[in-house]
Amino acid sequence: xxxxxxxxxxxxxxxxxxxxxxxxxxxxxxxxxxxxxxxxxxxxxxxxxxxxxxxxxxxxxxxxxxxxxxxxxxxxxxxxxxxxxxxxxxxxxxxxxxxxxxxxxxxxxxxxxxxxxxxxxxxxxxxxxxxxxxxxxxxxxxxxxxxxxxxxxxxxxxxxxxxxxxxxxxxxxxxxxxxxxxxxxxxxxxxxxxxxxxxxxxxxxxxxxxxxxxxxxxxxxxxxxxxxxxxxxxxxxxxxxxxxxxxxxxxxxxxxxxxxxxxxxxxxxxxxxxxxxxxxxxxxxxxxxxxxxxxxxxxxxxxxxxxxxxxxxxxxxxxxxxxxxxxxxxxxxxxxxxxxxxxxxxxxxxxxxxxxxxxxxxxxxxxxxxxxxxxxxxxxx
Amino acid sequence: xxxxxxxxxxxxxxxxxxxxxxxxxxxxxxxxxxxxxxxxxxxxxxxxxxxxxxxxxxxxxxxxxxxxxxxxxxxxxxxxxxxxxxxxxxxxxxxxxxxxxxxxxxxxxxxxxxxxxxxxxxxxxxxxxxxxxxxxxxxxx
Numbered sequence: 001x002x003x004x005x006x007x008x009x010x011x012x013x014x015x016x017x018x019x020x021x022x023x024x025x026x027x028x029x030x031x032x033x034x035x036x037x038x039x040x041x042x043x044x045x046x047x048x049x050x051x052x053x054x055x056x057x058x059x060x061x062x063x064x065x066x067x068x069x070x071x072x073x074x075x076x077x078x079x080x081x082x083x084x085x086x087x088x089x090x091x092x093x094x095x096x097x098x099x100x101x102x103x104x105x106x107x108x109x110x111x112x113x114x115x116x117x118x119x120x121x122x123x124x125x126x127x128x129x130x131x132x133x134x135x136x137x138x139x140x141x142x143x144x145x146x147x148x149x150x151x152x153x154x155x156x157x158x159x160x161x162x163x164x165x166x167x168x169x170x171x172x173x174x175x176x177x178x179x180x181x182x183x184x185x186x187x188x189x190x191x192x193x194x195x196x197x198x199x200x201x202x203x204x205x206x207x208x209x210x211x212x213x214x215x216x217x218x219x220x221x222x223x224x225x226x227x228x229x230x231x232x233x234x235x236x237x238x239x240x241x242x243x244x245x246x247x248x249x250x251x252x253x254x255x256x257x258x259x260x261x262x263x264x265x266x267x268x269x270x271x272x273x274x275x276x277x278x279x280x281x282x283x284x285x286x287x288x289x290x291x292x293x294x295x296x297x298x299x300x301x302x303x304x305x306x307x308x309x310x311x312x313x314x315x316x317x318x319x320x321x322x323x324x325x326x327x328x329x330x331x332x333x334x335x336x337x338x339x340x341x342x343x344x345x346x347x348x349x350x351x352x353x354x355x356x357x358x359x360x361x362x363x364x365x366x367x368x369x370x371x372x373x374x375x376x377x378x379x380x381x
Numbered sequence: 382x383x384x385x386x387x388x389x390x391x392x393x394x395x396x397x398x399x400x401x402x403x404x405x406x407x408x409x410x411x412x413x414x415x416x417x418x419x420x421x422x423x424x425x426x427x428x429x430x431x432x433x434x435x436x437x438x439x440x441x442x443x444x445x446x447x448x449x450x451x452x453x454x455x456x457x458x459x460x461x462x463x464x465x466x467x468x469x470x471x472x473x474x475x476x477x478x479x480x481x482x483x484x485x486x487x488x489x490x491x492x493x494x495x496x497x498x499x500x501x502x503x504x505x506x507x508x509x510x511x512x513x514x515x516x517x518x519x520x521x522x
Binding site: 111114116117123124125127128129130131132133136139140141143144147188189190191192193194237240244245246247248249 | 387388391403411413414415421422440441442443444445446447449450452453454455456466468469470472474475476477478479480482488493504515
């Protein structure tokens, strides 16, 4: 097994870009990542390309040059980018190749995700009767969680205000307008207790990461970031997940718990050694729940941690320092690579106004989404 | 007006006492909803039809305050006529719960653990003028 280094990251801004295709954004992200790495497209020995809307992300070679490399297209729900990165890392760690990249790109219509429930192994009536909505799942999950562990609506508003505030410091973010807790709590209820300004939105964007064998990283950069662990897990019987007609009882832990535990074990690190964190904040409640599912606190401790400001950029557990999904939106194929872009910038000390103080050395990223899939990545200097 | 179910095999119909139709595994006793051919508990294929309990308790709930995308949704999505609905998870036994629409959508009238019971609700009218029925749970009085 070879160690793997991140030598370059590139990000096409997230937002809405009329007239520009997802594949063009992907090409821009790759060029930025290659430039950051000091590498050439023709050095790349393989690529993985993630997208929901684009059938063939590998068509990006039309703009970059078709070189004949193995280029595998990936879709794995909201964990798509973590899956691309996981497979790219394994190409190197298992010795198949020395250098390659993962890219993600998407261009979603400006509305909630919609699909055919039958394609999710769910009956047609599930969609016909108004069950097939991701947002209502998050409402149901966080409503019960708040009841069980004493989390207040104010805490959800604090998470939202923090993520929009961080987004206002990020020139690549979709929503750069800070929102106060009051504005968030006054926005309309979409799925009780979740309100409009507590949700992220599907949008557009691309991100890319160039990886190589760690023992070759010095050829490209003096500040490599090491990929310490990648882990992807799916739901087990009894988990309470995004789409479902039934669930067995008792409720068991979701895939984020298993992916996080696996990643920490692979990395040989614990949650107390992590300096900067990116979590899947599909909505504000998801960030709160994921804090506990990833192992950074016990269930219920979030109420006090967030009130104390511990999840702010200057806090003990800086979470979603670039504004997370709430401020950046979610181009599904790219979202997780945005997290890696931010962690890499933070660990190199290149995060500008968003820089976590004290020279952060370990970063953690987590994705979660339908139909019950999670991906976790741990990086370090 | 004639009434037809939204899907065959979803609930017993016609019936004065409709029940949701699930399936149970003969090998591991896992009960699932709706009925399916294989058991996700033990991955076996010895499953038989099982009628579910018509009463349960509310595990969790939310409201659907904006119209779902149509299609697939067949209910009213009119800008001025869409009526928000409640949706939740109903525990029907010690070993399983199901997702169901709720007849109540007022957060002040929904409580964790409250008893609820199965009812059929009209969802839309089909091309032949039949009232299309789906299932929901209502608070038990």
